[in-house]
Amino acid sequence: MELAGVETPVGVVDLARARKNVERAIAYCRAHGMAWRPHVKTHKSLEMARLQLELGATGLTVATAHEAEVMSAVTGDLLLAHPPASAAKVDRLCALPRSVDLKVGLDSIAVLRPLARSAAEAGRTFGILVEFDAGLGRTGVVDPAAAVRVAEEAASLPGVRFDGLMFYPGHIRIRRSRQAGRLARLSERIAAFVAELGRAGLPPRVVSGGSTPTLWDSHLLPGVTEVRSGTCIYNDRDIVGMGAAAPEDVAYTVLATVISNSVPGTAVVDAGSKALSKETLGSGAPGYGVLFDRPQVTVKAINEEHGILDLSGTAWRPAVGDQVRLVPNHVCVSVNLHDHLWGIEGADSAARPVWLEGRGRLRVPGAEDVRVAERFHARAPCAARRSTSKW
């Protein structure tokens, strides 16, 4: 399948770049004695998960029960980095294959107790990572004493096992050269939680942290045993803009077609907020994405199925029907908008489908459902192959 013949908009993965990005993350973590447990939220793909595991990832991080069910096909070492606060979610976790040693990150006894009770009833044991707030102000206990209370409860209940600490430094999203102060404060905070648990006789075996913006600084954070960064497999405009990846590390783009150039100074493509998403950049830079090979061209406005390219900074004037590749502001939410992706080995290689088995939230109790899902998804490349160029 040639990209020129595929229907747009659709996400495209440069498989060679993705492999390089995975190798780089693993080499960095190994060099600093940390494990890499990438978050699958970015790629949602069994193929990409297998690649990460084959190249050295020690396990995977998931955010939903569906991701856990799907990824249990490729690893028994899963971390659910999201508190399961309903019976429906807990039931699904308890129904995971016995081969899965599930770790769960949470910050309250209110989530811990029903989880432990259900796990014990199901005759299994979940590892517990107590999440503390690293400064983002989202989830996580705010003081070490609260962490000890949850940890002691986890250590005392059947059905669960206290494993350690988890944090997410999502508040650190600036260039590395300007992170020193925030990293120092985060280091002190990690040390305080580790020390308090030690004093309570519950030294953490695991300290799980890391995001893609902070990935390459993770070794500056004392005691971190594993890094969960997921976006680094593909990268995006935001990650490049903050200096955590180079333009040549961008492995995901959205292939789009120019559908109109009637309005002077602009061209309109068929990739809108249902292909790129409509997330703005934290840096304040305008637009919803940039052209892969002309980064001075931004997607200045966006509707559901329309993206308006700002041509004021270029003499380039695309024709209706031309294909372009766009780098989204945030890759994870863009991938999640597509039925499947097309994988290429390089700009001119043939394209093959990359499935997104981790998309959606439906229960996947067994292989039969996966086969049904695959039959459904497998329509796409057949359909694309049927179209013959008339242009």
Next chain:
Amino acid sequence: MELAGVETPVGVVDLARARKNVERAIAYCRAHGMAWRPHVKTHKSLEMARLQLELGATGLTVATAHEAEVMSAVTGDLLLAHPPASAAKVDRLCALPRSVDLKVGLDSIAVLRPLARSAAEAGRTFGILVEFDAGLGRTGVVDPAAAVRVAEEAASLPGVRFDGLMFYPGHIRIRRSRQAGRLARLSERIAAFVAELGRAGLPPRVVSGGSTPTLWDSHLLPGVTEVRSGTCIYNDRDIVGMGAAAPEDVAYTVLATVISNSVPGTAVVDAGSKALSKETLGSGAPGYGVLFDRPQVTVKAINEEHGILDLSGTAWRPAVGDQVRLVPNHVCVSVNLHDHLWGIEGADSAARPVWLEGRGRLRVPGAEDVRVAERFHARAPCAARRSTSKW
């Protein structure tokens, strides 16, 4: 199925409110002698499309080939309001059931000619609506002379039939009381295009316009024969904020569960940008959504699977495990993020699935594929039914 037992996050439709919204739109259009051709991008659902047609919609508007394929099961009167600028898309349109009289909105001869050639080869005729730019600066010819050139080409080519004009007033998004100037300018613009086509001997039989923000003012625009507004079936925070719907007209919410309240002054729910989307409001109002029954509580920050509620304006303090219902900023992109919705007749009614057959972009050549898709989607309610409350 009780909502209390379903897994979150998931979209919920108040079916009684949706029906009222549809009845109101049809009553308004009929009172002013206009047809209603709702855009299905909002609901993506065969059930909601059937409701609109049963209550008086004359046909449907679609944006993608997939939506056209799916909606051809319930009507033969479709308008594709998006220029099909690739062979892959044109092939799918030509393969639609013969029962479909497809109208296509476009703004260039570059899109028109290959479409006409393929249609003629397939032995069918597509109606053509020439789109003009109403002021948004997106798609559409900018001057009447250009509209005449495309219309004359459409009138002269086999495989197509010139039907009239199309416009999208997406630039008018303010309260009705302040729209007078913009509406007057738009009226003049419509009249200019209609007059120029009349002088060319091609008077438009159809003038298709309308958006939900301008829905109730459509009768002030001279010559408009049909209105395409789609969002009005559900409405959202943006539509209510601009005064085009009342809070009691909001028929769609996202059901979420409180997963953490560790950080003082906030509560965190499991609905993030992969359930609500991360669209900001054009009005500049902060946040990514509001609580359905406590609109003073906003979703002040959002990540992929986390929404942070700002509790600074309320004494209400939810417990971990509590369910809440959120009104998204933009309903269309939120619906598109879910595998299916749950439909309720009122706050306390049992819930049943509302399928979203129009989601995604995969080709649906035949009934067999639809059955496969339904088998896949049909897992959800079964899964939900299996969970038993332990709380």
